[in-house]
Amino acid sequence: MTTQTTTGAARPAGRPRSEKAEKAIIEATLDLIGEGNSVSELSIEAIAARAGVGKTTIYRRWSNKEDLVVDALSSLKAPLPQFAGRSVREDLITWLRVISTESADRRGRCVMNILNSDPGRHPRVMERFYELAIKPRREAVLAVLRRGVANGELRPDLDVDLAMTILNGALVWAGKWLDHPGQMEGIPDRIVNEVLRGFAPA
Protein backbone atom coordinates (compact mmCIF):
# COMPACT_ATOMS: atom_id res chain seq x y z
CA MET A 1 0.00 0.00 0.00
CA THR A 2 1.50 3.33 -1.06
CA THR A 3 1.07 6.60 0.72
CA GLN A 4 -1.89 8.42 -0.76
CA THR A 5 -1.43 12.18 -0.75
CA THR A 6 -4.08 13.23 -3.27
CA THR A 7 -7.73 12.47 -2.78
CA GLY A 8 -9.83 10.75 -5.42
CA ALA A 9 -8.75 8.12 -7.93
CA ALA A 10 -5.19 6.94 -7.48
CA ARG A 11 -3.06 8.13 -10.34
CA PRO A 12 -1.29 5.11 -11.84
CA ALA A 13 2.45 5.16 -11.81
CA GLY A 14 4.45 5.63 -14.99
CA ARG A 15 4.10 7.88 -18.00
CA PRO A 16 0.58 9.21 -18.45
CA ARG A 17 -1.31 8.77 -21.69
CA SER A 18 -0.82 11.52 -24.21
CA GLU A 19 -3.78 13.83 -24.61
CA LYS A 20 -2.33 14.96 -27.90
CA ALA A 21 -2.25 11.44 -29.31
CA GLU A 22 -5.84 10.88 -28.26
CA LYS A 23 -6.97 14.06 -29.96
CA ALA A 24 -5.01 13.24 -33.09
CA ILE A 25 -6.64 9.81 -33.28
CA ILE A 26 -10.13 11.21 -32.98
CA GLU A 27 -9.40 13.98 -35.45
CA ALA A 28 -8.03 11.46 -37.93
CA THR A 29 -11.11 9.30 -37.51
CA LEU A 30 -13.42 12.24 -38.14
CA ASP A 31 -11.33 13.31 -41.11
CA LEU A 32 -11.66 9.91 -42.72
CA ILE A 33 -15.40 9.76 -42.08
CA GLY A 34 -15.77 13.27 -43.43
CA GLU A 35 -13.99 12.23 -46.59
CA GLY A 36 -16.71 9.70 -47.27
CA ASN A 37 -15.39 6.53 -45.68
CA SER A 38 -18.08 4.42 -44.13
CA VAL A 39 -17.50 2.92 -40.73
CA SER A 40 -16.86 -0.45 -42.36
CA GLU A 41 -14.25 1.07 -44.61
CA LEU A 42 -12.30 2.70 -41.82
CA SER A 43 -9.16 0.81 -40.94
CA ILE A 44 -7.17 1.15 -37.76
CA GLU A 45 -4.01 1.27 -39.81
CA ALA A 46 -5.26 4.20 -41.86
CA ILE A 47 -6.36 6.06 -38.76
CA ALA A 48 -3.02 5.46 -37.07
CA ALA A 49 -1.13 6.61 -40.13
CA ARG A 50 -3.26 9.72 -40.50
CA ALA A 51 -2.88 10.55 -36.82
CA GLY A 52 0.88 9.93 -36.84
CA VAL A 53 0.46 7.37 -34.11
CA GLY A 54 1.28 3.74 -33.55
CA LYS A 55 -1.49 1.18 -33.75
CA THR A 56 -0.61 0.21 -30.19
CA THR A 57 -1.69 3.61 -28.96
CA ILE A 58 -5.11 3.10 -30.48
CA TYR A 59 -5.61 -0.45 -29.25
CA ARG A 60 -4.56 0.59 -25.77
CA ARG A 61 -7.51 2.99 -25.64
CA TRP A 62 -10.25 1.29 -27.62
CA SER A 63 -10.77 -2.42 -27.94
CA ASN A 64 -12.52 -2.20 -31.28
CA LYS A 65 -13.29 0.14 -34.14
CA GLU A 66 -16.87 0.84 -33.14
CA ASP A 67 -15.89 2.05 -29.69
CA LEU A 68 -13.44 4.45 -31.28
CA VAL A 69 -16.01 5.74 -33.74
CA VAL A 70 -18.58 6.20 -31.00
CA ASP A 71 -16.11 8.28 -29.00
CA ALA A 72 -15.11 10.24 -32.09
CA LEU A 73 -18.72 11.06 -32.85
CA SER A 74 -19.20 12.15 -29.26
CA SER A 75 -16.96 15.10 -30.00
CA LEU A 76 -19.46 16.28 -32.61
CA LYS A 77 -21.86 17.93 -30.23
CA ALA A 78 -23.68 20.18 -32.63
CA PRO A 79 -24.75 23.47 -31.07
CA LEU A 80 -28.48 24.03 -31.07
CA PRO A 81 -29.44 26.52 -33.73
CA GLN A 82 -30.55 29.83 -32.35
CA PHE A 83 -34.09 30.55 -33.47
CA ALA A 84 -35.11 34.19 -33.66
CA GLY A 85 -38.69 33.26 -32.91
CA ARG A 86 -40.25 36.05 -34.96
CA SER A 87 -42.16 33.54 -37.04
CA VAL A 88 -42.24 29.83 -37.57
CA ARG A 89 -41.53 30.32 -41.25
CA GLU A 90 -38.41 32.24 -40.42
CA ASP A 91 -37.24 29.69 -37.88
CA LEU A 92 -37.77 26.77 -40.22
CA ILE A 93 -35.79 28.52 -42.91
CA THR A 94 -33.07 29.16 -40.36
CA TRP A 95 -33.08 25.49 -39.48
CA LEU A 96 -32.73 24.27 -43.05
CA ARG A 97 -30.06 26.86 -43.72
CA VAL A 98 -28.12 25.63 -40.73
CA ILE A 99 -28.14 22.08 -42.05
CA SER A 100 -27.25 23.27 -45.49
CA THR A 101 -24.40 25.44 -44.30
CA GLU A 102 -22.99 22.87 -41.94
CA SER A 103 -22.81 20.33 -44.73
CA ALA A 104 -19.91 22.34 -46.03
CA ASP A 105 -17.53 21.91 -43.11
CA ARG A 106 -15.95 18.72 -41.92
CA ARG A 107 -18.19 18.12 -38.98
CA GLY A 108 -21.26 18.58 -41.12
CA ARG A 109 -19.98 16.17 -43.72
CA CYS A 110 -19.33 13.66 -40.98
CA VAL A 111 -22.89 13.98 -39.80
CA MET A 112 -24.26 13.62 -43.29
CA ASN A 113 -22.10 10.65 -44.13
CA ILE A 114 -23.15 8.84 -41.00
CA LEU A 115 -26.78 9.74 -41.60
CA ASN A 116 -26.58 8.37 -45.11
CA SER A 117 -25.00 5.12 -44.02
CA ASP A 118 -26.97 1.98 -43.45
CA PRO A 119 -28.44 2.23 -39.93
CA GLY A 120 -28.57 -1.54 -39.56
CA ARG A 121 -24.87 -1.94 -40.10
CA HIS A 122 -23.49 -0.45 -36.92
CA PRO A 123 -26.42 -0.17 -34.53
CA ARG A 124 -24.39 0.96 -31.53
CA VAL A 125 -22.75 3.72 -33.53
CA MET A 126 -26.05 4.89 -34.94
CA GLU A 127 -27.80 4.81 -31.60
CA ARG A 128 -25.17 6.88 -29.92
CA PHE A 129 -25.01 9.23 -32.86
CA TYR A 130 -28.76 9.71 -32.83
CA GLU A 131 -28.87 10.52 -29.13
CA LEU A 132 -26.01 12.93 -29.48
CA ALA A 133 -26.31 14.79 -32.74
CA ILE A 134 -29.89 14.27 -33.87
CA LYS A 135 -32.25 14.07 -30.94
CA PRO A 136 -31.50 17.45 -29.32
CA ARG A 137 -31.92 19.33 -32.56
CA ARG A 138 -34.95 17.30 -33.45
CA GLU A 139 -36.57 18.32 -30.18
CA ALA A 140 -35.72 21.95 -30.80
CA VAL A 141 -37.30 21.95 -34.24
CA LEU A 142 -40.35 20.06 -33.01
CA ALA A 143 -40.78 22.81 -30.44
CA VAL A 144 -40.80 25.38 -33.22
CA LEU A 145 -43.46 23.44 -35.07
CA ARG A 146 -45.58 22.98 -31.94
CA ARG A 147 -45.31 26.68 -31.24
CA GLY A 148 -46.65 27.29 -34.72
CA VAL A 149 -49.58 24.96 -34.12
CA ALA A 150 -50.30 26.66 -30.81
CA ASN A 151 -50.25 30.21 -32.09
CA GLY A 152 -52.13 29.55 -35.32
CA GLU A 153 -49.25 29.91 -37.76
CA LEU A 154 -49.66 26.24 -38.59
CA ARG A 155 -52.75 24.09 -39.01
CA PRO A 156 -54.07 22.79 -35.69
CA ASP A 157 -54.20 19.22 -36.98
CA LEU A 158 -50.69 19.26 -38.46
CA ASP A 159 -48.65 16.12 -37.80
CA VAL A 160 -45.51 17.81 -36.53
CA ASP A 161 -43.44 14.65 -36.67
CA LEU A 162 -44.31 14.06 -40.27
CA ALA A 163 -43.82 17.73 -41.03
CA MET A 164 -40.29 17.56 -39.77
CA THR A 165 -39.62 14.39 -41.73
CA ILE A 166 -40.80 16.18 -44.85
CA LEU A 167 -38.61 19.21 -44.24
CA ASN A 168 -35.45 17.29 -43.40
CA GLY A 169 -35.97 14.67 -46.06
CA ALA A 170 -36.58 17.25 -48.74
CA LEU A 171 -33.41 19.15 -47.91
CA VAL A 172 -31.18 16.12 -47.68
CA TRP A 173 -32.61 14.69 -50.87
CA ALA A 174 -32.11 17.98 -52.66
CA GLY A 175 -28.51 18.12 -51.50
CA LYS A 176 -27.89 14.62 -52.72
CA TRP A 177 -28.86 15.35 -56.28
CA LEU A 178 -27.15 18.66 -56.76
CA ASP A 179 -23.60 18.50 -57.97
CA HIS A 180 -22.34 21.86 -56.83
CA PRO A 181 -22.95 23.19 -53.32
CA GLY A 182 -23.72 26.58 -54.83
CA GLN A 183 -26.97 25.22 -56.20
CA MET A 184 -28.25 24.85 -52.68
CA GLU A 185 -28.38 28.62 -52.38
CA GLY A 186 -32.05 29.34 -52.06
CA ILE A 187 -33.30 25.81 -51.48
CA PRO A 188 -34.14 26.16 -47.77
CA ASP A 189 -36.38 29.17 -48.40
CA ARG A 190 -38.06 27.55 -51.35
CA ILE A 191 -38.75 24.29 -49.52
CA VAL A 192 -40.27 26.07 -46.55
CA ASN A 193 -42.40 28.27 -48.78
CA GLU A 194 -43.73 25.33 -50.79
CA VAL A 195 -44.62 23.17 -47.82
CA LEU A 196 -46.18 26.02 -45.85
CA ARG A 197 -48.40 27.09 -48.73
CA GLY A 198 -49.02 23.58 -49.96
CA PHE A 199 -49.02 22.37 -53.54
CA ALA A 200 -52.75 22.81 -53.95
CA PRO A 201 -54.22 26.23 -54.79
CA ALA A 202 -55.75 28.25 -51.98
Place this chain on the structure above:
Amino acid sequence: MTTQTTTGAARPAGRPRSEKAEKAIIEATLDLIGEGNSVSELSIEAIAARAGVGKTTIYRRWSNKEDLVVDALSSLKAPLPQFAGRSVREDLITWLRVISTESADRRGRCVMNILNSDPGRHPRVMERFYELAIKPRREAVLAVLRRGVANGELRPDLDVDLAMTILNGALVWAGKWLDHPGQMEGIPDRIVNEVLRGFAPA
Protein backbone atom coordinates in the same frame (compact mmCIF):
# COMPACT_ATOMS: atom_id res chain seq x y z
CA MET B 1 -10.32 -18.90 -95.35
CA THR B 2 -13.25 -21.06 -94.26
CA THR B 3 -16.49 -21.52 -96.10
CA GLN B 4 -19.08 -19.14 -94.69
CA THR B 5 -22.52 -20.71 -94.74
CA THR B 6 -24.39 -18.41 -92.34
CA THR B 7 -24.82 -14.71 -92.91
CA GLY B 8 -24.12 -12.09 -90.25
CA ALA B 9 -21.45 -12.12 -87.57
CA ALA B 10 -19.16 -15.12 -87.78
CA ARG B 11 -19.73 -17.36 -84.78
CA PRO B 12 -16.39 -18.05 -83.10
CA ALA B 13 -15.29 -21.66 -82.95
CA GLY B 14 -15.21 -23.57 -79.69
CA ARG B 15 -17.50 -23.84 -76.69
CA PRO B 16 -19.88 -20.90 -76.39
CA ARG B 17 -20.13 -18.88 -73.22
CA SER B 18 -22.65 -20.11 -70.76
CA GLU B 19 -25.77 -17.98 -70.53
CA LYS B 20 -26.55 -19.62 -67.23
CA ALA B 21 -23.23 -18.61 -65.68
CA GLU B 22 -23.73 -15.04 -66.83
CA LYS B 23 -27.18 -14.88 -65.27
CA ALA B 24 -25.94 -16.42 -62.05
CA ILE B 25 -23.16 -13.83 -61.80
CA ILE B 26 -25.54 -10.92 -62.26
CA GLU B 27 -28.06 -12.39 -59.85
CA ALA B 28 -25.36 -12.89 -57.25
CA THR B 29 -24.21 -9.31 -57.71
CA LEU B 30 -27.72 -7.97 -57.24
CA ASP B 31 -28.23 -10.21 -54.23
CA LEU B 32 -25.16 -8.85 -52.54
CA ILE B 33 -26.09 -5.26 -53.29
CA GLY B 34 -29.62 -5.93 -52.06
CA GLU B 35 -28.22 -7.25 -48.81
CA GLY B 36 -26.65 -3.89 -48.13
CA ASN B 37 -23.17 -4.23 -49.57
CA SER B 38 -21.91 -1.04 -51.14
CA VAL B 39 -20.16 -1.21 -54.48
CA SER B 40 -16.83 -0.78 -52.73
CA GLU B 41 -17.59 -3.67 -50.44
CA LEU B 42 -18.44 -6.09 -53.22
CA SER B 43 -15.68 -8.56 -53.93
CA ILE B 44 -15.29 -10.61 -57.04
CA GLU B 45 -14.53 -13.63 -54.91
CA ALA B 46 -17.78 -13.28 -52.99
CA ILE B 47 -19.74 -12.85 -56.20
CA ALA B 48 -18.10 -15.90 -57.76
CA ALA B 49 -18.75 -18.00 -54.68
CA ARG B 50 -22.38 -16.89 -54.48
CA ALA B 51 -22.88 -17.57 -58.17
CA GLY B 52 -21.19 -20.96 -58.02
CA VAL B 53 -18.75 -19.88 -60.68
CA GLY B 54 -15.00 -19.58 -61.09
CA LYS B 55 -13.43 -16.14 -60.92
CA THR B 56 -12.09 -16.79 -64.41
CA THR B 57 -15.60 -16.78 -65.77
CA ILE B 58 -16.20 -13.33 -64.33
CA TYR B 59 -12.91 -11.83 -65.46
CA ARG B 60 -13.44 -13.17 -68.97
CA ARG B 61 -16.62 -11.08 -69.26
CA TRP B 62 -15.91 -7.93 -67.29
CA SER B 63 -12.55 -6.30 -66.89
CA ASN B 64 -13.43 -4.62 -63.60
CA LYS B 65 -16.01 -4.53 -60.85
CA GLU B 66 -17.71 -1.35 -61.97
CA ASP B 67 -18.43 -2.73 -65.43
CA LEU B 68 -20.04 -5.75 -63.83
CA VAL B 69 -22.13 -3.62 -61.50
CA VAL B 70 -23.23 -1.39 -64.34
CA ASP B 71 -24.38 -4.42 -66.32
CA ALA B 72 -26.08 -5.88 -63.27
CA LEU B 73 -27.98 -2.67 -62.65
CA SER B 74 -29.01 -2.63 -66.27
CA SER B 75 -31.20 -5.61 -65.57
CA LEU B 76 -33.15 -3.54 -63.06
CA LYS B 77 -35.37 -1.78 -65.56
CA ALA B 78 -38.16 -0.68 -63.25
CA PRO B 79 -41.57 -0.70 -64.94
CA LEU B 80 -43.24 2.69 -65.06
CA PRO B 81 -45.99 2.90 -62.47
CA GLN B 82 -49.46 2.94 -63.96
CA PHE B 83 -51.25 6.11 -62.98
CA ALA B 84 -55.03 5.97 -62.87
CA GLY B 85 -55.22 9.65 -63.73
CA ARG B 86 -58.40 10.34 -61.80
CA SER B 87 -56.65 12.97 -59.72
CA VAL B 88 -53.16 14.20 -59.11
CA ARG B 89 -53.52 13.47 -55.41
CA GLU B 90 -54.37 9.88 -56.20
CA ASP B 91 -51.51 9.48 -58.63
CA LEU B 92 -48.96 10.93 -56.25
CA ILE B 93 -50.11 8.56 -53.52
CA THR B 94 -49.81 5.74 -56.02
CA TRP B 95 -46.29 6.85 -56.80
CA LEU B 96 -45.13 6.95 -53.20
CA ARG B 97 -46.83 3.64 -52.52
CA VAL B 98 -44.97 2.10 -55.43
CA ILE B 99 -41.63 3.23 -54.02
CA SER B 100 -42.61 2.09 -50.58
CA THR B 101 -43.78 -1.32 -51.74
CA GLU B 102 -40.84 -1.92 -54.01
CA SER B 103 -38.45 -1.26 -51.14
CA ALA B 104 -39.53 -4.62 -49.81
CA ASP B 105 -38.32 -6.82 -52.66
CA ARG B 106 -34.77 -7.40 -53.70
CA ARG B 107 -34.77 -5.14 -56.72
CA GLY B 108 -36.21 -2.31 -54.66
CA ARG B 109 -33.63 -2.75 -51.95
CA CYS B 110 -30.94 -2.68 -54.62
CA VAL B 111 -32.28 0.61 -55.91
CA MET B 112 -32.47 2.09 -52.43
CA ASN B 113 -29.01 0.95 -51.45
CA ILE B 114 -27.50 2.42 -54.58
CA LEU B 115 -29.47 5.63 -54.11
CA ASN B 116 -28.23 5.94 -50.56
CA SER B 117 -24.62 5.37 -51.52
CA ASP B 118 -22.19 8.20 -52.06
CA PRO B 119 -22.75 9.43 -55.64
CA GLY B 120 -19.19 10.68 -55.93
CA ARG B 121 -17.71 7.30 -55.23
CA HIS B 122 -18.61 5.43 -58.41
CA PRO B 123 -19.67 8.09 -60.90
CA ARG B 124 -20.04 5.74 -63.85
CA VAL B 125 -22.25 3.40 -61.89
CA MET B 126 -24.41 6.24 -60.61
CA GLU B 127 -24.73 7.85 -64.01
CA ARG B 128 -25.86 4.67 -65.65
CA PHE B 129 -28.15 3.90 -62.77
CA TYR B 130 -29.75 7.32 -62.93
CA GLU B 131 -30.42 7.10 -66.65
CA LEU B 132 -31.87 3.65 -66.30
CA ALA B 133 -33.83 3.46 -63.09
CA ILE B 134 -34.47 7.05 -62.05
CA LYS B 135 -34.88 9.29 -65.06
CA PRO B 136 -37.82 7.52 -66.73
CA ARG B 137 -39.85 7.43 -63.54
CA ARG B 138 -38.87 10.97 -62.70
CA GLU B 139 -40.23 12.11 -66.05
CA ALA B 140 -43.45 10.21 -65.48
CA VAL B 141 -44.04 11.81 -62.10
CA LEU B 142 -43.12 15.24 -63.38
CA ALA B 143 -45.79 14.75 -66.03
CA VAL B 144 -48.34 14.07 -63.32
CA LEU B 145 -47.35 17.24 -61.50
CA ARG B 146 -47.47 19.32 -64.69
CA ARG B 147 -50.89 17.92 -65.45
CA GLY B 148 -51.99 19.10 -62.04
CA VAL B 149 -50.64 22.57 -62.67
CA ALA B 150 -52.38 22.68 -66.04
CA ASN B 151 -55.79 21.56 -64.84
CA GLY B 152 -55.83 23.63 -61.67
CA GLU B 153 -55.37 20.85 -59.15
CA LEU B 154 -52.02 22.37 -58.22
CA ARG B 155 -50.91 25.98 -57.87
CA PRO B 156 -50.00 27.56 -61.21
CA ASP B 157 -46.67 28.79 -59.82
CA LEU B 158 -45.68 25.47 -58.25
CA ASP B 159 -42.05 24.48 -58.76
CA VAL B 160 -42.67 20.94 -59.97
CA ASP B 161 -39.04 19.94 -59.70
CA LEU B 162 -38.84 21.03 -56.12
CA ALA B 163 -42.22 19.47 -55.42
CA MET B 164 -40.93 16.13 -56.57
CA THR B 165 -37.78 16.49 -54.51
CA ILE B 166 -39.94 17.15 -51.47
CA LEU B 167 -42.14 14.12 -52.08
CA ASN B 168 -39.34 11.68 -52.77
CA GLY B 169 -37.07 13.04 -50.08
CA ALA B 170 -39.80 12.87 -47.48
CA LEU B 171 -40.63 9.27 -48.26
CA VAL B 172 -37.05 8.06 -48.36
CA TRP B 173 -36.21 9.92 -45.18
CA ALA B 174 -39.26 8.49 -43.45
CA GLY B 175 -38.28 5.00 -44.51
CA LYS B 176 -34.78 5.48 -43.20
CA TRP B 177 -35.90 6.28 -39.66
CA LEU B 178 -38.53 3.65 -39.21
CA ASP B 179 -37.33 0.33 -37.92
CA HIS B 180 -40.12 -1.92 -39.12
CA PRO B 181 -41.47 -1.82 -42.66
CA GLY B 182 -44.95 -2.07 -41.24
CA GLN B 183 -44.71 1.45 -39.91
CA MET B 184 -44.63 2.72 -43.47
CA GLU B 185 -48.26 1.68 -43.87
CA GLY B 186 -50.06 4.97 -44.32
CA ILE B 187 -47.05 7.21 -44.84
CA PRO B 188 -47.52 7.83 -48.58
CA ASP B 189 -51.07 9.06 -48.08
CA ARG B 190 -50.13 11.22 -45.15
CA ILE B 191 -47.18 12.82 -46.92
CA VAL B 192 -49.24 13.67 -49.97
CA ASN B 193 -52.04 15.06 -47.86
CA GLU B 194 -49.72 17.28 -45.83
CA VAL B 195 -47.84 18.72 -48.77
CA LEU B 196 -50.97 19.28 -50.86
CA ARG B 197 -52.76 21.14 -48.06
CA GLY B 198 -49.64 22.83 -46.78
CA PHE B 199 -48.60 23.28 -43.18
CA ALA B 200 -50.18 26.71 -42.88
CA PRO B 201 -53.88 27.07 -42.17
CA ALA B 202 -56.21 27.83 -45.05
Place this chain on the structure above:
DNA sequence: CCGATACGCAACGGTTCCGTTTCATAAACC
Protein backbone atom coordinates in the same frame (compact mmCIF):
# COMPACT_ATOMS: atom_id res chain seq x y z
C1' DC C 1 18.30 7.07 -10.13
C1' DC C 2 14.50 3.63 -10.41
C1' DG C 3 10.32 1.46 -11.41
C1' DA C 4 6.36 1.81 -14.11
C1' DT C 5 3.81 3.00 -17.95
C1' DA C 6 3.18 5.07 -22.71
C1' DC C 7 5.23 6.12 -26.91
C1' DG C 8 6.34 5.22 -32.08
C1' DC C 9 8.04 1.71 -34.89
C1' DA C 10 8.71 -2.58 -37.00
C1' DA C 11 7.70 -7.19 -37.45
C1' DC C 12 4.90 -11.16 -36.71
C1' DG C 13 1.31 -14.89 -38.39
C1' DG C 14 -3.33 -14.87 -40.15
C1' DT C 15 -7.15 -13.47 -43.14
C1' DT C 16 -9.30 -11.63 -47.27
C1' DC C 17 -9.20 -10.18 -51.71
C1' DC C 18 -6.73 -9.03 -55.87
C1' DG C 19 -5.78 -10.39 -60.87
C1' DT C 20 -3.33 -14.21 -63.20
C1' DT C 21 -2.02 -18.83 -64.40
C1' DT C 22 -2.45 -23.77 -64.82
C1' DC C 23 -5.16 -27.77 -65.31
C1' DA C 24 -8.49 -31.33 -66.44
C1' DT C 25 -12.89 -31.33 -68.35
C1' DA C 26 -16.96 -29.85 -71.19
C1' DA C 27 -19.21 -28.30 -75.31
C1' DA C 28 -19.42 -26.37 -79.58
C1' DC C 29 -17.66 -26.65 -84.75
C1' DC C 30 -15.30 -29.00 -88.75
Place this chain on the structure above:
DNA sequence: GGTTTATGAAACGGAACCGTTGCGTATCGG
Protein backbone atom coordinates in the same frame (compact mmCIF):
# COMPACT_ATOMS: atom_id res chain seq x y z
C1' DG D 1 -11.63 -37.62 -84.17
C1' DG D 2 -9.60 -33.07 -83.93
C1' DT D 3 -9.65 -28.19 -83.02
C1' DT D 4 -11.04 -24.53 -80.35
C1' DT D 5 -12.91 -22.10 -76.74
C1' DA D 6 -15.27 -21.97 -71.98
C1' DT D 7 -15.72 -23.81 -67.42
C1' DG D 8 -14.83 -24.61 -62.38
C1' DA D 9 -11.18 -25.50 -59.23
C1' DA D 10 -6.93 -24.66 -57.36
C1' DA D 11 -2.84 -22.27 -56.65
C1' DC D 12 0.14 -18.36 -57.29
C1' DG D 13 2.52 -13.78 -55.57
C1' DG D 14 1.12 -9.47 -53.88
C1' DA D 15 -1.45 -6.15 -51.30
C1' DA D 16 -4.12 -4.40 -47.29
C1' DC D 17 -5.47 -5.02 -42.79
C1' DC D 18 -6.10 -7.56 -38.59
C1' DG D 19 -4.66 -7.81 -33.50
C1' DT D 20 -0.34 -8.89 -31.02
C1' DT D 21 4.44 -8.68 -29.60
C1' DG D 22 9.05 -6.95 -28.86
C1' DC D 23 12.16 -3.03 -28.84
C1' DG D 24 14.35 1.16 -27.74
C1' DT D 25 13.01 5.53 -26.01
C1' DA D 26 10.28 9.07 -23.46
C1' DT D 27 8.00 10.67 -19.35
C1' DC D 28 5.82 10.39 -15.29
C1' DG D 29 6.07 9.47 -9.60
C1' DG D 30 8.94 8.45 -5.73
